[in-house]
Amino acid sequence: MIAGVADTHAALWHLFDDTRLSAPARAFIDKAAIDRRRIVVSSVSLAEIVYLIEKGRLPPSAYVDLRAALGDPDHVLKEAPFTLEIVDAVRRVPRAAVPDMPDRMVAATAVYFGVPVISRDGRIRASTVSTVW
DSSP states (O other): OEEEEEOHHHHHHHHTTOTTSOHHHHHHHHHHHHTTOEEEEEHHHHHHHHHHHHTTSSOTHHHHHHHHHHHOTTSSEEEEOOOHHHHHHHTTSOTTTOOSHHHHHHHHHHHHHTOOEEOOOHHHHHSSSOEEO
16 A cells, blocks of 8 residues: 655655655655555656766666665555556646646656655645645
């Protein structure tokens, strides 16, 4: 069962135990793991990580390590492919509230699954989409 959707930074910060992950977000992910629930990462976040590596903003190991975690059946993080149903959910995330398309895609993934987004993004948090931060 899915507990939440991690925005790109939240997934990486959890994976690398980065102090920028807020205490409530960390607790939410940890509780999901204890309860054997999953935190999903949109496939758009994986593409974003590739892009950020190419721009030199992330080390190449970020993608490799996240892919390894997603492939581990015991890890709390799992991939959520970007499907036609999630594309339909994008229409329920107003562009005026969340103008960045990758952010809307992540938010729409949460809307589709009926779970919160784990994100520090101010626009997502100010929108009607449920968030944890």
